[in-house]
Amino acid sequence: MVNVSVKCIHCRSENVVKMGKQPTNGTPRCKCNTCGKTFQTTYKNNGATPQTKQQIIKMSLNGSGIRDISRVLAISQNTVMSVLKKQKSSS
Known part of the structure; x- marks a missing residue:
């Protein structure tokens, strides 16, 4: 074992x-x-990993748009929006 x-x-x-x-x-x-x-x-699901969520937040703080983030990380735009909305409500 x-x-x-x-x-x-x-x-x-x-x-x-x-x-x-x-x-x-x-x-x-x-x-x-x-x-x-x-x-x-x-x-x-690549968009569900904590590392990807942190990367989304970092990229948005550096001025990247939703489409740019989804293209670079190869995830859905809806996933990016969901992560950003959750981050806004928890701050």
Whole structure:
């Protein structure tokens, strides 16, 4: 049996437990016991990764438009708008 160490993508803690699977595509989900956030071990949708979301915010702060961001990152314009709206409401 092989044990794979999974680290939280938010706080880098190894205090992670399994939390089922995604109903849509069956990828495993995990929950961090340190920060309490959930995440997937692998992402099939490029626009759903935290790194892509951070890149969207950085590009928009540097003056890039929605179409430019979606073209460069190869994601939908709707994804870019969704991330920016969520960021605006949480700030």
